[in-house]
Amino acid sequence: MKFKLGVLVGSLGLLFSALPLAAHHSFAAEYDYNKPMKITGTVTKIEWMNPHARFYVDVKDENGNVKNWNFELGAIPVLLKAGWRKDSLKVGDTVTVEGYMAKDGSKNMANASKVTLPDGKRIFGFSSADSSQ
Amino acid sequence: MKSLDLVPGVVCLLACAFFPANAQAPAQAKGKAVRATPPPPPPGPAGSVPRTPEGKPDLSGIWNGQRALPGQPDPEMLPWARALLEKRATTNYSDDLEARCLPGGPPRAAPYHYQVVQTPKLVTILYEGNIHSYRQFFLDSEHPKNLKPTWYGDSRAHWEGDTLVVDTIGLNDKSWIDMPGHPHTAQMHVIERYHRRDLGNLEIQNIIEDPGAYTKPWVINRVSTLEQGIEMSEYVCNENNLDPGHLDFSETSKVHMKPNGVDPPAARRPPPPPAGATPQTAQGRVDFSGLWVLQGSPNLPSDPSYQPAFQKLYAERKSQPKSDPERYCLPDGIARVNSLPYKFVQTPALIAVLPEGNTRAFRRIFLDGRDHSKQLELGDTWSGDSTGTWDGDTLVVDIVGVNDRSWLDATGKPHSDALHVTERYLRPNLGHLEVQYTLADPKAFTKPYSFRRTFTLAPASWEIQEYICMDELMGPFPSHQSQAPKQ
Numbered sequence: 001m002k003f004k005l006g007v008l009v010g011s012l013g014l015l016f017s018a019l020p021l022a023a024h025h026s027f028a029a030e031y032d033y034n035k036p037m038k039i040t041g042t043v044t045k046i047e048w049m050n051p052h053a054r055f056y057v058d059v060k061d062e063n064g065n066v067k068n069w070n071f072e073l074g075a076i077p078v079l080l081k082a083g084w085r086k087d088s089l090k091v092g093d094t095v096t097v098e099g100y101m102a103k104d105g106s107k108n109m110a111n112a113s114k115v116t117l118p119d120g121k122r123i124f125g126f127s128s129a130d131s132s133q
Numbered sequence: 134m135k136s137l138d139l140v141p142g143v144v145c146l147l148a149c150a151f152f153p154a155n156a157q158a159p160a161q162a163k164g165k166a167v168r169a170t171p172p173p174p175p176p177g178p179a180g181s182v183p184r185t186p187e188g189k190p191d192l193s194g195i196w197n198g199q200r201a202l203p204g205q206p207d208p209e210m211l212p213w214a215r216a217l218l219e220k221r222a223t224t225n226y227s228d229d230l231e232a233r234c235l236p237g238g239p240p241r242a243a244p245y246h247y248q249v250v251q252t253p254k255l256v257t258i259l260y261e262g263n264i265h266s267y268r269q270f271f272l273d274s275e276h277p278k279n280l281k282p283t284w285y286g287d288s289r290a291h292w293e294g295d296t297l298v299v300d301t302i303g304l305n306d307k308s309w310i311d312m313p314g315h316p317h318t319a320q321m322h323v324i325e326r327y328h329r330r331d332l333g334n335l336e337i338q339n340i341i342e343d344p345g346a347y348t349k350p351w352v353i354n355r356v357s358t359l360e361q362g363i364e365m366s367e368y369v370c371n372e373n374n375l376d377p378g379h380l381d382f383s384e385t386s387k388v389h390m391k392p393n394g395v396d397p398p399a400a401r402r403p404p405p406p407p408a409g410a411t412p413q414t415a416q417g418r419v420d421f422s423g424l425w426v427l428q429g430s431p432n433l434p435s436d437p438s439y440q441p442a443f444q445k446l447y448a449e450r451k452s453q454p455k456s457d458p459e460r461y462c463l464p465d466g467i468a469r470v471n472s473l474p475y476k477f478v479q480t481p482a483l484i485a486v487l488p489e490g491n492t493r494a495f496r497r498i499f500l501d502g503r504d505h506s507k508q509l510e511l512g513d514t515w516s517g518d519s520t521g522t523w524d525g526d527t528l529v530v531d532i533v534g535v536n537d538r539s540w541l542d543a544t545g546k547p548h549s550d551a552l553h554v555t556e557r558y559l560r561p562n563l564g565h566l567e568v569q570y571t572l573a574d575p576k577a578f579t580k581p582y583s584f585r586r587t588f589t590l591a592p593a594s595w596e597i598q599e600y601i602c603m604d605e606l607m608g609p610f611p612s613h614q615s616q617a618p619k620q
Contacts, residue, residue: 026226048512050372051234076512077245077261077366086512 028103030072031111035101039069043093048086053079055089055112057097071097071112073125082124094118099125174200177333177358182295185251186415190295190329192249192256193480195365196357199242199337201311208341208351214316221314229314230307233388233607234371234462236264236284238308239301240323240339242355246365248497250478250485252422256290256297257478257485259495262368265464266493267485269597270299282319283599284308297327310341311353318345333359364507367514369494371462371603388607394460395605397490400472401426406564406589411526414479419526421558422479424595425566425588431470432542437572437582443547450545457543462602464494464515466539467532468554468570473600474591484521484528489597498530509534513550528558541572549576564590 027033041059053073058066073079089095096116102109112125174197183191210218221228237243245262256270270290280287280303287303301323310317321343328336339353403426412420439447450456459465465488473490484498496516508518517535521528532554541548557569566588573581 026229026232028225029227029232050368051370051374075245075262075368075370077368080366080511081246081363085510 027100027111030103031100032103033100036098037101037110038096038098040094040096041069043089043091043095044068045091046089048076051075053084057095059108067108069097069108069110070106071099071110071125073112084123088123089115089117174356174358177331177335178361180332182329182331185253187253189253189292190297191251192297192327192329192335193251193482195246195248195360196335197246197360198244199355199357201242202354202356205352205354208315209348210315211346211348214346217316218314221309226312226314229309229312231263231309233603234264234374235603235607236266236308236601238284238304239268239286239288240325240341240353241308241311245368246360247357248365250480250483252478252480255478256299257487259365259485259497261365263370264492264601264603265368265370265495267487267495269487270297276300276302282306284601284604285599286323293326295328299325299327301325316346317341317343320345335359364511366511367464367494367516369464369492369515371492371606390461390606393455394457395462395602397459397471398473398600401474401595403589403591403595407592409563411560411562414481416481418523419528419560420479421477421484421528421560421566423566424474424476424591424597426474426591427470427472428587428589431472432544433546433582434584437541437546437574437577438579439547440577440579443549443577446547447545450540450547454543454545457540457545458538459491459540459543462492462606464492464539465490466515466541467496467517467519467535467552468541468548468572469539470586474595474597475588476597487597489600491600492602493600498528505531505533515539517552517554519556524557526559530554530556530558532556547577548572548574551576566590 039057039059041057043055044058045056047054047056052075055071055073057069057071059069060066073084074082095118097110097112098114098116099110099112102111114122115125116122177197183193185191231237231241231243243260243263245260247261248259250257250259254272256272258268258270260266260268268285268288270288272290272292274289276287276289282303282305284305284307286301288299288301290297290299292298302321304317304319304321304323306317306319306321308317309315321341324340324342326336326338326340328338330336335357337355337357339355341347341351341353412422414420436447459469459471465471471488471490473488475489476487478485478487482499482501484500486496486498488494494516496519498519498521500521502522503520505518505520508514513534513536515536515538517532519530519532521530523529533552535548535550535552535554537548537550537552539548540546552572552574555571555573559567559569561567568586568588569583570586571581571583572578
């Protein structure tokens, strides 16, 4: 488990205050609610950075071809408040990501609204998808 | 533990965020984006209102971002303003300058933490994010005449009973009043009424008067709750901001960052400082409060003794002076200063250091006896974590937790994330501030490096001027000019 249980339990209350507060840009300006997506793959890189954290996941299709996806998370202060830390995701983790595709047509680029960790825990991405901000 | 997405309240809150019963969002059309204002938070912790020694409510603390209360009426708008509001919805709010990491400006409420630092004559608001900057409310004084329009305007405050009333004018017309994009003109006059209802709940009534855009005053009631669970972090929105290239329909997407960055504003040279004795706080400590200006060059007086890899990095940076992060509106980090003034606001619990220059990224020196653990849990930052202890009349500040991206000065002197800075602050008299720095960085230096700086007190007529670096780096913004009809 990548999250300390205490942190997660402790942040449940915080979730209520932090949940809808996410991004510095409009969700709808960059991502498309009409294009939900869900993939499972292996984390290849985490960018714990401003203005939004990002992570990258290698996904194998039915033909065995691997594509690298780029996911946007929320702003670091919001992720921190929700219990995320710099090392919450690690390279090599198998994760399932649900989110919305980029609006500008970028393939394999999306906004992560939910991330399921290897142990089955689901955490919110706290990205702009959570609020339509 | 259950999956978080099965917690009904969370699901409800998500839904509420998408479909709020909040009149401030523009009318929802099928297939059209609706930018909702978030639902009000659950109440903050119970308890009585803390009070200052003068008997006023003490608003100090870290507060969660202001949220509008539900069910408030729509404002009555002039046609041009209504049309612009609707246009912003149809273009998915792409022209929101907040996505360009420019300030919201009052009365817009960022969703991030903010901290109130209160003294009898000055109340300062420190914003965690967007932008990581500050506002000042000057008590019992009058607006200067001939104000130049700025993002934050000029704020004067007074107490009406237990309510702090803040009057702001001198605002530019670039900011949005809220996330749905209500516009305003430079005629806007904002009155904020801050009332700490109890320990954990701060009520803020915003009264917006703008005859250029609204037919009558518009009242927005908001609330913030006290944050007790987590320290405030540092949100540097403009670092790596790739979003402008992906924002669709946007006029402002056509605006690009100036490729070589921007030059910092020219230094203001103060007259010789006043003579007088070192001021003391009510607690008998040296009071470092004041507006301070560096004497001499902001660059380090010599080169630290570098490890080979960092010597190489230094040589590379010296050949590329335009890659200085300060030119791209990133914070100076720790140990670096520039020639613009710095204001120190001291309370028993902390000193807030408010720079005029660059990104206005404040730093806090904690005097409450804490160690570094609370801040370091959140990761490293440009400004690190500063804790202060007293050695007689000297304030000794210990700083760790910095990232390795800042330069130690404009020549590109590098450091690593192992940098540990000790600052020794001395105010030998009214007009001088002397700081002795020791930089230890075992990854980057072969031995610790020490130097000294002197600052002088600016005259009482000086105040921090608003310099928003991102405005210069990204502007001008075509869609944000001449929106209101010409008079």
